[in-house]
Amino acid sequence: xxxxxxxxxxxxxxxxxxxxxxxxxxxxxxxxxxxxxxxxxxxxxxxxxxxxxxxxxxxxxxxxxxxxxxxxxxxxxxxxxxxxxxxxxxxxxxxxxxxxxxxxxxxxxxxxxxxxxxxxxxxxxxxxxxxxxxxxxxxxxx
Ligand code: DQA
Numbered sequence: 001x002x003x004x005x006x007x008x009x010x011x012x013x014x015x016x017x018x019x020x021x022x023x024x025x026x027x028x029x030x031x032x033x034x035x036x037x038x039x040x041x042x043x044x045x046x047x048x049x050x051x052x053x054x055x056x057x058x059x060x061x062x063x064x065x066x067x068x069x070x071x072x073x074x075x076x077x078x079x080x081x082x083x084x085x086x087x088x089x090x091x092x093x094x095x096x097x098x099x100x101x102x103x104x105x106x107x108x109x110x111x112x113x114x115x116x117x118x119x120x121x122x123x124x125x126x127x128x129x130x131x132x133x134x135x136x137x138x139x140x141x142x
Contacts, residue, residue: 001042001069003139005034005132006059007049008076014101022101025129037133041140043069053078057088064092070139072132074099079116089119095142099135100125 007027010017015026025033031047038045046068050056056075063071073096075085089096096119103126104111117123121142124135 002044002046002066003038003136004059004063004068004071005031005045005047005136006056006063006071006073006075007047008053008056008074008078009051010076011074012049012051023128030129030132033129034132034136037136041136043136043140045136053082053084057084060085060088060092060094060096064094068094070094070142071096072099072135072139073097073116073120074101074132075116079104079114080111082115086115086119089116095121095139097121097135097139098123098125099131101128101131102126 011027014022015024027049034045034047048059056078060071071094075082078085098114098116098120122138124131124138127134
């Protein structure tokens with residue numbers, strides 16, 4: 001089974017970007033951690049990143065079309081703005097788990113709303129890079 005790991009805007013700069021908030025691991029580092037854990041769990045991961053909202057919508061549709069077991073979605077700032085992502089998650093049967101490195105609820109008020117969270121089956125946040133690994137373990141159990 002394959003788990004799609006979809007990452008939104010600015011996550012290509014992980015490791016450089018506000019490391020005091022997001023940590024020093026790059027997205028490639030996280031992809032490596034996920035590949036190792038997926039191997040142990042008998043799963044495969046397909047890790048992608050885009051700064052473009054529509055790409056994330058297309059990849060959610062693709063996850064369903066390709067029969068992915070689940071999607072881990074860190075939609076970055078689109079989490080807090082994107083009705084299109086909310087609708088896309090509602091448009092597929094593939095379960096989506098919301099992921100964040102930081103805990104948006106402890107940050108600025110504009111991060112307190114999550115459109116992704118309105119449709120996701122679960123969420124993992126505030127654990128840094130480990131958030132992705134914990135989310136993968138949850139996806140394995142779905
Ligand atoms: C984030 C939290 C979002 O509020 C922010 O816009 C991001 C990263 C996180 O992983 O902590 O880009 O999704």
